[in-house]
Amino acid sequence: MCAGKRFSIKKPTKWWVVTSLRRQRWQVERFNREMSSQGRDDPPSPLPLTVSFEHSTVKFTVSRELPVSPIVYCLDAPMTPATATLIDIHGLSFAEVEAWVLARGFKPGNISRLWGHLHRDLATSFDEMTELPRKLRAILQQHFFLNLPTVTLATDSSDGHTRKYLLQLWDQQTIETVEMHFTGRHTACVSSQAGCAMGCVFCATGQAGFSRHLTVGEIVAQVLHVQRALRTRGEKLRNIVLMGMGEPLHNYDAVLAAVDILCDCRGLALGGRRITLSTVGIVPGIRRLADEKRPVNLALSLHGATDADRTSLVPVGKRWPLAELMDACRYYSEKLRRRIFYEWTLIDGVNDSVEHAHSVGRLLQGQDAQVNLIPLNLTVGYDGRPGRSDAAVRFQAILTEYDLPSTVRQRRGIDIAAGCGQLRAAEAVR
C-alpha cells in the first residue's frame, strides 16, 4: 500500500515546448557528431523541427517531421491529483480492497464489481463505476486515487511494431513503457524502477543511475495504460515482460505484488506463463522466486561466459560470480521445472566470436535453457557496435552443437530509441 504525496506541476507553456525541442535537436546533433567522429553512420540526420500548437489551457501537440517516425508530444493529461491523504487503489490486492470495503459496512457483492471496474473495465474515474452505490463511490473518492500515468511522449516505430511511452510520475520521475506487436500478440514491456543501480555499461538506464523503486500501483498502472491503448483498437494484451527500466529483483516485493494483481482471475487474469521477468543475476532473488514457486518466466542477462568477460559488461557479476549464479539458475530450473531464457547482447568484436559461442555452450550445456541473441542497441555512453548478422548465425550454429536452442531477436524500434532507458536519456539531455 502506498500513499501519494502532494506535488505541484507547472502547466507546459509554448516557451517550455520550444526550448525542449531545441534541446532535443542539440542532443541529436551532438550524438551524430560523436558517431561520425567514430566513423559511424547509423543515427538519422537531424532535421528542422516543425512546431504547431493546438493550445488550450493544458493541451497542445507538437509534431516533429521525420522521414520514418512521427514523434508526438502528448502533454494533454493533467497530473494525477494525488494528495498526502489519498492511496493509490491500483496498488491494492483483491484481499486488501475486500477488507477495506467490508470494514465500512458495504455488501460483499460490491467488491468484485469494484475490482472489475478497476482491472477489466479500466475505469479512469470513480464516477464511471456506475455499478457501485453512489455512497461507496463518494467514500472511495475521499480515500483513494486512480493511478493514471501522464504520457509526456509517445513514439511509434516506422515498422508499426512498437510504440514507446515516456510516462511522468507524481514526483517528476520519468519511466518508459513499450507496446510491442507481433503477429496478433501484443506485449507490454514495463519498468520496475525509475533508473537502475546495476550499471550495465551498454544500457542507457544503467548509465543514468538509480532514482527510486516503483510502487506496486505504478507497475500495475503501466500495464493498464497499455491495455487501455490496445482496447481503443479492439486488441488485447497477451504478454508482459519486465524488461523496461530497472532490475525487477532489486524491487522484489513491489514487482511480485504487482504480478499477483495482474494475474488475479477476477481482473486482467494474465497467466504467470505470460509474464517474463528479466534479471541481471540477483542470486538471492532467483532463489527466492524458486522457493516461493512463482509461476513467471525467468530471463537472465548473461552477456559474458567467464567472470572477466561478464563483469566488464555487467558489474553486478563481481558480487555474484558465474559459479554462484549458475548454481542459483539450476536450483530455480529444478525446483520449478522451468526453462531459463538467457539473454546475450551481441557486441561486435566484444562477445560475438566463435570462442565466446563455445564458452556459452560449455557453461549452459545440460541445462533447460534457451539463448536469445540480441544485437546491441547503440547508446551515447557506450562505445560498442551491434554484432553483425553473420556472427549471429555462426553463434547460433555453435550453440546447436551443444543442444542449446536459440533465437536471434530482430532489432525493433531502433528509430524510436526503443532500447531500455534510451528515450528517457534523450529527453533528459534536451
Ligand code: SF4
Ligand atoms: S540492462 Fe537492465 S539491469 Fe542492466 S543497467 Fe540496464 S536496466 Fe539495469
